[in-house]
Amino acid sequence: MQKQNLFVGSLAYATSDDSLKAFFESVGPVASARVITDRDSGRSKGFGFVEMENEADNQKAVDQLNGQELDGRSINVSLARPKEDRPKRDF
Numbered sequence: 001m002q003k004q005n006l007f008v009g010s011l012a013y014a015t016s017d018d019s020l021k022a023f024f025e026s027v028g029p030v031a032s033a034r035v036i037t038d039r040d041s042g043r044s045k046g047f048g049f050v051e052m053e054n055e056a057d058n059q060k061a062v063d064q065l066n067g068q069e070l071d072g073r074s075i076n077v078s079l080a081r082p083k084e085d086r087p088k089r090d091f
Contacts, residue, residue: 003031003052003055004051004055004058004079004080005051005080006049006050006051006052006058006061006077006079006080007078007079007080007081008047008048008050008075009046009047009076009078010047010074010076011046011047011048011071012044012071012072013044013046014044015035015044015070015073016035017033017034017048019071020033020070021033021050023065023070024050024052024065027052027057027061027064027065028052028054028057028060028061029053030050030051030052031051031052032049032050033049033051034048035047036048059079061077062079066078
């Protein structure tokens with residue numbers, strides 16, 4: 001079974017994978033932290049995902065870090081929805 005990811009929104013464009021990981025390590029060990037970037041420009045899209053090593057730290061991270069400031073921006077932290085929960089987009 002795949003671990004539950006955390007969705008992190010309202011990230012500053014200057015936020016990197018490393019700074020995101022360091023910020024969440026104040027709650028507990030982080031398995032991975034990824035800032036999502038635009039495929040063409042390489043610029044941050046303003047959100048990312050964090051995977052905590054311990055599932056118990058997920059809710060703790062939401063409670064402690066949601067609304068906190070990272071790189072000058074107040075961030076949103078929530079449990080990420082699985083891919084299959086998202087509505088299908090028709091183009």
